[in-house]
Amino acid sequence: MSNLRIDLDRLMDRIQRxxxxxxxxxxxxxxxxxxGEDKAGRDLVVGWMRELGLQVTVDRxxxxxxxxxxxxxxxxxxxxxxxxxxxxxxxYDGNLGVLAGLEVVESLNDAGVTTRHxxxxxxxxxxxxxxxxxxxxGSGVHQGALSLxxxxxxxxxxxxMVGDDLAQIGYAGEAPVGGFRxxxxxxxxVEQGPVLEEEGVEIGAVTGVQGxxxxxxxxxxxxxxxxxxxxxxxxxxxxxxAAIATTARQIARDMGxxxxxxxxVIELEPNLVNVIARRAKVTVDLxxxxxxxxxxxxxxxxxxxxxxAQAEGVEITARPLARFExxxxxxxxxxxxxxTAAGLGCSVKRMPSGAGHDAQMFAPNCPTAMIFVPxxxxxxHNVREYTAPAEIAAGANVLLQVMLSAASH
Ligand code: HGY
Ligand code: MN
Ligand code: MN
Numbered sequence: 001m002s003n004l005r006i007d008l009d010r011l012m013d014r015i016q017r018x019x020x021x022x023x024x025x026x027x028x029x030x031x032x033x034x035x036g037e038d039k040a041g042r043d044l045v046v047g048w049m050r051e052l053g054l055q056v057t058v059d060r061x062x063x064x065x066x067x068x069x070x071x072x073x074x075x076x077x078x079x080x081x082x083x084x085x086x087x088x089x090x091x092y093d094g095n096l097g098v099l100a101g102l103e104v105v106e107s108l109n110d111a112g113v114t115t116r117h118x119x120x121x122x123x124x125x126x127x128x129x130x131x132x133x134x135x136x137x138g139s140g141v142h143q144g145a146l147s148l149x150x151x152x153x154x155x156x157x158x159x160x161m162v163g164d165d166l167a168q169i170g171y172a173g174e175a176p177v178g179g180f181r182x183x184x185x186x187x188x189x190v191e192q193g194p195v196l197e198e199e200g201v202e203i204g205a206v207t208g209v210q211g212x213x214x215x216x217x218x219x220x221x222x223x224x225x226x227x228x229x230x231x232x233x234x235x236x237x238x239x240x241x242a243a244i245a246t247t248a249r250q251i252a253r254d255m256g257x258x259x260x261x262x263x264x265v266i267e268l269e270p271n272l273v274n275v276i277a278r279r280a281k282v283t284v285d286l287x288x289x290x291x292x293x294x295x296x297x298x299x300x301x302x303x304x305x306x307x308x309a310q311a312e313g314v315e316i317t318a319r320p321l322a323r324f325e326x327x328x329x330x331x332x333x334x335x336x337x338x339x340t341a342a343g344l345g346c347s348v349k350r351m352p353s354g355a356g357h358d359a360q361m362f363a364p365n366c367p368t369a370m371i372f373v374p375x376x377x378x379x380x381h382n383v384r385e386y387t388a389p390a391e392i393a394a395g396a397n398v399l400l401q402v403m404l405s406a407a408s409h
Contacts, residue, residue, distance in 0.1 A: 001343050002404050004111055008393040011103040015392075018044060018083065018099065019091040028383025029091060033084040033126035033137075034062075034165035041083045042171060045098060045123060052105050054121065058173025060148055061141040062125040062166045065180070068105055069118050070407065075366070076118035077407040078182035079104065079399060081189060081358055082127030082138075089128075090385020092190045092392075096373075098123045100188045100396040104403055115407035117183055124358045125166070132156035133214060134322030139358035143365055144178035184333060184406040185362035188371045188399045190387050192355045194378025202346040202394050204372025205338035208328040209353045209360040210258060211294040213286040214321035216265075217244060217305070221314040223270065223278035235313045238268050238277035247304045248284050251297050258289040259297055260354070283321065289352050291325050327360040333369035333402075340401045341371075346394050355380070367406075371398050 021044060022029045022037030031037040046064060049056050054066030067076060081097025101121035108115070124142060129135025132154050140146035152163035166172045191197075196204055221237030248261035262285040269279040284301060288294040302318075309316045334350065341348045353370065362368045373395035376386040 001340070001401055004107055004113070004400060004404070006100070006103045006107050006393065006396045006400055008389055010106065011099060011392065011396055012389055014048065014099045014102065015091055015095060018095055022085070024088070024383055026383065028385070029085050029089045030087045031083065031085045031089065032087060032131045033128060034131065034162065034169055036169070038084050039169035039171070042123070042169070045083060048102055049121070052102060052109060054105065057175045058171055059142065059175035059177045060173055061138050061151060061177055062171035062173060063122060063138045063142045063177070064171070065120050065122040067118055067120050068108070070115045072116055074117060075181050075183040076120035077115070077403050078120040078122060078185045079187060079403060080120070080122030080124065081187050083123045084126055084128050086128050086130045086381050088381065088383055090380060090383060092385055092387050093192065093380055094127055094189070096190060096387070096392065096395070097188045100399050103396055104400045107400060115404065116409070117407040119403060119407055120182065125171070126162070127358055129214075129322060131158065132162050135212070135356050136324070136358055136361055137162070139361040141177045142180055143361040145361050145364070148177050182362060182366045185359060185366055185368040186333070186337075186371065186399060186402055186406070187357055187359035188373070188395050189357055190375045190380060190385065191372040192375050192380030195351055196349065196372060196374035197376065197378060199349060200347070201349040202374070202391060203337075203341035203348045203398055205334050205341065205348055205350045206329060206353050206370035206372055207334055207350050208326060209357055210287050210289040211291050211326040212322055212324045212356050213294055213298055214323070215284050216319040216321050217282045217284065218317045218319070219280040219282070219314050221278050221280070221312070222276070224276040226274040226276055229276060234276055236276050237280035237314055240308050240312050240314055240316070241266050241268065241277070241280035241282045243308050244282045244284065244305070247301065248286070251300045255293065255297060257293070259293060260287045261285070261297070287354065289326055324356065324360065327363045329359070329363055329369045330367040333367045336402050336405060337369050337371055337398060340405065341398045344394065344397055344401065346398070371395050371402070
């Protein structure tokens with residue numbers, strides 16, 4: 001293990017400075033993918049990449065990779081994450097992984113260290129998937145799991161297309177996609193859940209990512225008067241939307257274990273107090289670490305929707321937004337993270353990720369693992385997201401060491 005350590009003040013300064021881009025009143029950040037704020041964040045990070053001497057490339061879906069040459073050529077040891085955020089984002093989700101990667105580079109620059117294999121630091125387009133589904137869009141295209149053309153043609157919640165907005169912000173790059181292979185991929189990320197904090201553990205050696213299933217349901221009912229329409233004559237899209245939300249919760253309750261279910265979007269038309277809703281749009285996010293159980297949950301939801309449509313006399317159409325099976329990371333890489341963390345004197349827990357991450361797109365193509373640091377109160381996708389500097393230092397030093405180790409042989 002090298003005696004090298006990252007410079008925490010420098011890393012915290014970058015986290016705070018990037019956090020100023022798209023800063024929300026009262027704290028937090030909104031840098032939705034492919035917006036002006038995303039562009040400003042990208043420009044800032046690309047500037048830092050260039051200052052560090054990295055060779056910067058932008059690919060056709062806007063992923064940005066900074067390469068640090070090694071003594072030899074060939075596939076780099078890579079780290080990275082995302083700098084797009086949800087609308088009520090925190091300073092650390094994604095940003096920490098990218099900026100810690102830059103800090104690893106700067107620490108090596110300061111020490112005059114050239115690694116045997118090249119290193120790379122990347123940020124990937126639209127990891128969140130909040131504005132344009134699916135999530136992990138950029139890394140999925142980067143690693144050949146998603147179609148470039150389909151993603152460029154994707155329309156988001158504002159009605160615009162990925163390809164147009166990408167060009168608009170000046171990040172429709174030239175570099176090809178799908179074929180980039182890393183020697184190994186590591187991602188440092190905040191846990192975004194309560195586990196590490198509740199168990200008093202400093203580092204998570206992430207074993208894999210749970211399966212993700214996102215669906216948008218459109219319910220077509222009949223507008224009518226709230227007062228004059230007898231209950232037996234209603235085709236109430238608003239009622240069905242609410243029933244979908246309670247069904248999602250009931251499925252998670254009935255299945256127990258790792259099953260989670262979220263209704264994040266409910267839109268009603270005409271959305272007026274005295275009008276029975278003629279139309280509703282509802283999103284359902286189902287996740288489970290076990291693929292068969294995730295399919296079971298999807299089946300339960302589909303069955304209930306058939307019953308609801310029949311009983312209420314409405315039409316329900318489903319539009320899949322994202323579907324990723326659970327992913328396992330490389331056992332040797334997980335061991336490397338766990339042993340490195342222990343070697344640095346940190347307590348460690350092997351654990352799955354509840355959130356999706358860019359790393360899951362690399363896992364089929366190269367040895368991949370993730371490093372988690374605790375999230376205060378288990379909070380994320382919330383402006384109160386917080387991880388203490390000492391915890392950030394621990395995570396970034398583990399990243400430095402595992403990258404040095406993987407790039408030296
Ligand atoms: O939804 C997720 O798990 C990630 O934040 N994109
Ligand atoms: Mn993230
Ligand atoms: Mn996120």
